[in-house]
Amino acid sequence: MSPPTSKKETQAFLGAIGFWRMHIPEYSQIVSPLYLVTRKKNDFHWGPEQQQAFAQIKQEIAHAVALGPVRTGPEVKNVLYSAAGNNGLSWSLWQKGPGETRGRPLGFWSRSYRGSEANYTPTEKEILAAYEGLQAASEVIGTETQLLLAPRLPVLGWMFKGKVPSTHHATDTTWSKWIALITQRARIGNPNRPGILEIITNWPEGETFGLSFEEEEEQVTRAEEAPPYNELPETERQYALFTDGSCRIVGANRKWKAAVWSPTRRVAQATEGQGGSSQIAELKAIQLALDIAEREKWPRLYLYTDSWMVANALWGWLNRWKKAIGSAEGNPSGLLRFGKTSPPE
Known part of the structure; x- marks a missing residue:
């Protein structure tokens, strides 16, 4: 496939590959250089960044991950990986059933920062990634299932501090929105109730995940x-x-x-x-x-x-x-x- 030679051809290419969005980790970050040349205020210029993005997304599609079916049951573990990068947010949802050594992906999501989000503190960006990931996961597995949240940095502790940190860029209203959704589903230390349990696990996705019974029962003590x-x-x-x-x-x-x-x-x-x-x-x-x-x-x-x-x-x-x-x-x-x-x- 030859590279696009105009804005219209680039838009057509992006529309054609949109199906693979949930199959490719960090899809939005990969194709962001292609979206730049489709903006009305920008002249069409196909440079090295666009060529690299074009080649990379074709390679990713050729090796795209097959998404597994949604399974239910007490022995099925659902893990939401979330991360905030330099250029945007990414998260993915995985399931692990009995006898499986690795999980099966249910979907990958990503997007660039919008407006003032790029000015958020690193902690706020991580919380935003978890918040967006939680919304996406709820659409796939519902809100009545146990969910293990695996961010690159812990975020649940911030939700239970009871107040907005003194150093922050997001508005108090935004913080309230994050706190309301995340704490509504969080059930720290009680794995027998539907909700969120936060775990520290390896990145990138695809590693063995899940907590042993002893780890789930353990109360985390603070330093x-x-x-x-x-x-x-x-x-x-x-x-x-x-x-x-x-x-x-x-x-x-x-x-x-x-x-x-x-x-x-x-x-x-x-x-x-x-x-x-x-x-x-x-x-x-x-x-x-x-x-x-x-x-x-x-x-x-x-x-x-x-x-x-x-x-x-x-x-x-x-x-x-x-x-x-x-x-x-x-x-x-x-x-x-x-x-x-x-x-x-």
Whole structure:
């Protein structure tokens, strides 16, 4: 198939492939360069971005995922993956039945940011992705089924804080709308009632998912708030780690770097990778710190981060992440401190 040579041909192509929208992850982000050339205010110009999008979407269609039928029953698990990227939102709905090692997709959705949504904080974007995903999932499986919510960052904790955070871009009305829908279906800690249970699981979609009975019954305990580093006793400072994460664009790729600093040992450890965002890098740094504490069998870990978003998320989920990273026994107790203060030089 030859590339379109006009706005009309591009519109016709997009209309023809629209059927595959729910079969292809991040469909909207892939074809967004093609939509740019169809706008009335834009002259038609077929550049490298359009050619790449054209080639990629054809490749994705050739390998499109077959969507499974909707199944019901107490042994069927429904998982909604949601994520907020640099250019838009994406979410997908999966089911896993008895005897299956991997889930079957029921649909993929994605869209670009609209209006002021691009200015939302990272946390607000994640909540928006979960909100939009929940609406889409409800149309497929209904509202009376159990749903496991698997965002890239935890969001349910924000819905039960009782107030809108002081740092936000979305209006109070928008926050109220998010809270009303999500909390209406959320049933934290009670897997026997229809609703939402939030889980921390691997991305991208397609990994084995679901919680064991023991994990579903477990009540997630919150990490305690640590004192400022300069108020720690000298004997406790050996268990303190400072974390940081960053992301930069190199050519056409995004590269992140996560680092952990021990002020008593004067030693830093780092890891890096491609894709993701600075928020993902912050979480990778947290994971690196937890690995260090678990490997060295620390009795406790004082974790210091300057990421307000990560700190608020971890206050509710640090222990769940610890159990996913380390063994069930021997994990250090978690104490977390959010602050801009740097470790001593």
